[in-house]
Amino acid sequence: MDFTKKGAVKAQKELVSKLPRNRRKFSISFFKALLVLILAFVIVGVGAGFGALKGILDDTPNVNAEALIPTGYKTKLVYQNGKEITTLANFNSNREYVYYDSIPADLVNAFVAIEDRRFWEHNGIDVQGIARAFIQGLSKGDFDEGASTLTQQLIKNNVFNVGLNETTFLQSLERKVQEQYLAVEMEKQISKEHIVEYYLNTIYLGQGCYGVETAAKNYFDKDLSQLSVSECTVLASIPQNPSKYDPIVYPEENAKRRKMVLKYMLDLEYITKAQYDEALNDKVYDRIAKISKKDSEEEKTEVNSYYTDEVIKQLQSDLEAKGYSEEDAETMIWSGGLKVIVCQDPEIQEIADSVVNDASYWPEPVYQLNYALTLIDKETKVQTNYSVENMESWFTEQQGYEYSARYYSEDEAxxxxxTFKAAMIEKSGDDVFLETFKLVIQPQVSFTLMDQKTGQVKALVGGRGEKTENRSFNRATEATRQPGSCFKIVATYLPALEACNMSLATVYDDAPYYYENGNQVFNWYGGYWGPKTIRYAIMESMNIIAVKCITDVTPQLAYDYLLKLGFTTLVDRKTDSDGLILSDINQSLALGGLTNGITNLEITAAYATIANGGNYIKPVFYTEVYDHDGNILIDNREPEKTRVISEQTAWLLTSAMHDVVVGGTGSGANSSTGMYTAGKTGTTSGDFDNWFCGYNPYFTASIWLGNDENITYSPGSIKCYMWRDIMDQIIEKKGLDTSVTFEMPDGIVQATVCSDTGLLPSNGCPTVTDYFDASKLPTKYCPGVKKVTVCNESHMLANKACPETTTYIYKLNSDGEYVLDGYMWDQSLLKEHCNIHLDKKKDKKTTTQKTTQTTEATTTEEPTPEPTTEEPTSEDPPTDEPTSEDPPTDEPTSEDPPTDEPTSEDPTTSEDIVTTEDQSGGE
Known part of the structure; x- marks a missing residue:
């Protein structure tokens, strides 16, 4: 300090000066302002913080306890005996739920020890854990150390999609705040035990395993309840980083963390020192490696059977029918944890698979190539697609003759x-983007077997050969094929007997006949057998009689009955792209000539209706479906029955079809066990489709043989033999009573009728005795059979010189009038004899006068109108038996004409409705 005079003066001036005082005031004011500003910032910051926090909490999802229950469970398909068939699951839905009481205490303790050691004390947030993680983060410069409780992890998994939707730090921070808030709220509502239960069923444990039960089976091949302490700690080591700590891929890394789990368990006194030492010395990873190797050798990825594929398809449809959207129904199937009780019988399925794949039934196999090629332009990335049809066209052009992508070996294909791929690459200069190469064995097969009393489908074969992919083409349920003569029963004779007052003894004349559009109907055996009963026509699969019968029934009525029998692929009326009107309501319906065809499953259900006494049941693939909580969702144990025909009609059709397998076209299907069997064969034109549909008192089954493409395949009786062998093996395997038959219902009686007219016989009538529905017995007597023999060329009365003739019969129609059955020409021609083939031994005039005065009548009653006829002298009255020209009962001879080859004229009516006569039935 300056004590000189000068210094004293200076000091005095400073004391009285205003400048220092102002400086001090400013400093104080500035300091005050700074404090206020800082305080303001703090207040604003806190307010903003509270506002932001409030905003975050306001945006917190509205969550209740149910939201924490894990979803995504595998659906189980089980046989009716409770044995598991397979499971259905998405990539994240293969968990198997296990309740807390069934979870080992050692497993719970292992997870608590490593993931949340204060779990049983905190309220959802572990404050000590957060502080510890923060301090370690500061010291290490790494804030990856987590402090989430089990409750928070559960919320993160089941509410916030594991944080996968976050793209910024702020979003992650916001989620963390909401997660902690919800953790506190949820622990007020849910017990600790339930939180552990939900958590252990939720977590991902590597190798596609969701939940601890699935992981136990995957890594140790045992149930969760059987795990040791050592094995529990392996699982508890995985969740923090399922890839890094995968015990199969990185066992060393898992072992390091497992050692930490054991130490924490020992520290927390969850295990003893002896248990700790034992677990440390356990060679647990050697066991895991052996199980992993075994699983890889057994190919863990399974291909579902055709039956399972159809269960999935039907389940999807049934869930949608109950109001679920398509997407929700699919989610239910693949991650809803359903339990489906399936109708499939594994023993029957094994028999069916074995027989249809037995090479001894089949010719040398041919392979149809399914090929697709996609090339991509290197610069523009434009793609060009090539199909197997393109390949066939290219080879045909190159070789100069028709090329087909059918091969005898894979190497050849x-x-x-x-070669084709190289040519397309050279031509375009493009690169290969995608190629599909698949060989399908030919000929193919489909088979369906049902219990007709319950509607349950017990076996299904959708194809021959190895099935290599899920949801592949199922020939039993998806292929629409022409049914041929199998349709005669359901389309023609069923409505005839049920609704048209006909019987098995109703007679039709097997004589030349033409469709309404003018095309001729041919029999598979190439000739004509004269008057035959419906029973005989069924037994020998006679085409002309079937068409005549459906004409009387009317195609519309036949169509209506087919709809009642469950057929869904028939066409009422539609216009195709060329403007042609397509319809299945026509005469060729009798022979199975259809626009689209039918499926094996649906024709089996139709035949099962007859076997079930006339009651239709929609095919059932599962009896019950339970949801994840055990509540029944779908109940098919007593499916709806719809009466389509009477018991009497069903029994009569069964009786007639029994004749088919005893001595008719289907004799190859007759059971060698003596079991009563009924059925019907079917072969379409070109031998593209070969069928046998039949049943015994226990099961109904249909088999189809043919190529996927319409290529001729003539197996003869093989279809019947395969059907018979499957059924016989089932009878033996199941120990079925072969003495059981179809009980004759009340209202069936035996009666004798005229075999030419089906009416009650008069004196001299040829007769036949058959079974009848008592309510439909004929009430009129035969007035006598009247015939006329006509020259096939002139359509006039035949002379003895006429080389080819046909005898037509006059029959009573429903109005009690005589009509000439089957004669298509002007009846005025019948007033004169043939003027083309003259009898030179007699005077023409005398012959004409003589023959115009004769009639062939066996009674004195004259028909109206009265024709001029010639009485054949050498022809005995027709019976119900074939002549010596009858063909073999199962196969057409080499002289047989094509059953239903199209004529040169398009089969159209005056409305231009296109029929499909060229697809109609053979034997």
């Missing part, structure tokens, strides 16, 4: 595919 691969070589052609590579």
């Amino acid at each position: 691969r070589a052609d595919a590579d």
Whole structure:
């Protein structure tokens, strides 16, 4: 301090000066302002913080306890005896739920020890854990150390999608705040035990395993309840980083963390020192490696059977019918944890698979190539697609003759595919983007077997050969094929007997006949057998009689009955792209000539209706479906029955079809066990489709043989033999009573009728005795059979010189009038004899006068109108038996004409409705 005079003066001036005082005031004011500003910032910051926090909490999802229950469970398909068939699951839905009481205490303790050691004390947030993680983060410069409780992890998994929707730090921070808030709220509502239960059923444990039960089976091949302490700690080591700590891929890394789990368990006194030492010395990873190797050798990815594929398809449809959307129904199936009780019988299925794949039934196999190629332009990335049809066209052009992508070996097919691919690459300069190469064995097969009393489908074969992919083409349920003569029963004779007052003894004349559009109907055996009963027509599969019968029934009525029998692929009326009107309501319906065809499953259900006494049941693939909580969702144990025909009609059709297998076209299907069997064969034109549909008192089954494409295949009786062998093996395997038959219902009586007219016989009538529905017995007596023999060329009365003739019969129609059955020409021609083939031994005039005065009548009653006829002298009255020209009962001879080859004229009516006569039935 300056004590000089000068210094004293200076000091005095400073004391009285205003400048220092102002400086001090400013400093104080500035300091005050700074404090106020800082305080303001703090207040604003806190307010903003509270506002932001409030905003975050306001945006917190509205969550209740149910939201924490894990979803995504595998659906189980089980046989009716409770044995599991397979499971259905998405990639994240293969968990098997296990309740807390069934979870080992050692497993719970292992997870608590490593993931949340204060779990049983905190209220959802572990404050000590958060502080510890923060301090370690500061010291290490790494804030990856987590402090989430089990409750928070559960919320993160089941509410916030594991944080996968976050793209910024702020979003992650917001989620963390909401997660902690919800953790506190949820622990007020849910017990600790339930939180552990939900958590252990939720977590991902590597190798596609969701939940601890699935993981136990995957890594140790045992149930969760059987795990040791050592094995529990392996699982508890995985969740923090399922890839890094995968015990199969990185066992060393898992072992390091497992050692930490054991130490924490020992520290928390969850295990003893002896248990700790034992677990440390356990060679647990050697066991895991052996199980992993075994699983890889057994190919863990399974391909579902055709039956399972159809269960999935039907389940999807049934869930949608109950109001679920398509997407929700699919979610239910693949992650809803359903339990489906399936109708499939594994023993029957094994028999069916074995027989249809037995090479001894089949010719040398041919392979149809399914090929697709996609090339991509290197610069523009434009793609060009090529199909197997393109490949066939290219080879045809190159070789100069028709090329077909059918091969006897894979090497041959691969070589052609590579040749085509190289040519397309050279032509375009593009690169290969995608190629599909698949060989399908030919001929193919489909088979369906039902219990007709319950509607349950017990076995299903959708194809022959190895099934290599899920949801592949199922020939039993998806292929629409022409049914041929199998349709005669359901389309013609069923409505005839049920609704048209006909019987098995109703007679039709097997004589030349033409569709209404003018095309001729041919029999598979190439000739004509004269008057035959419906029973005989069924037994020998006579085409002309079937068409005549459906004409009387009317195609519309036949169509209506087919709809009642469950057929869904028939066409009422539609216009195709060329403007042609298509309809299945026509005469060719009798022979199975259809626009689209039918499926094996649906024709089996139709035949099962007859076997079930006339009651239709929609095919059932599962009896019950339970949801994840055990509540029944779908109940098919007593499916709806719809009466389509009477018991009497069903029994009569069964009786007639029994004749088919005893001595008719289906004799190859007759059971060698003596079991009563009924059924019907079917072969379409070109031998594209070969069928046998039949049943015994226990089961109804249909078999189809043919190529996927319409290529001729003539197996003869093989279809019947395969059907018979399957059924006989089932009878033996199941120990079925072969003395059981179809009980004759009340209202069936035996009666004798005229075999030419089906009416009650008069004196001299040829007769036949058959079974009848008592309510439909004929009430009129036969007035006598009247015939006329006509020259096939002139359509006039035949002379003895006429080389080819046909005898037509006059029959009573429903109005009690005589009509000439089957004669298509002007009846005025019948007033004169043939003027083309003259009898030179007699005077023409005398012959004409003589023959115009004769009639062939066996009674004195004259028909109206009265024709001029010639009485055949050498022809005995027709019976119900074939002549010596009858063909073999199962196969057409080499002289047989094509059953239903199209004529040169389009089969159209005056309305231009296109029929499908060229697809109609053979034997």
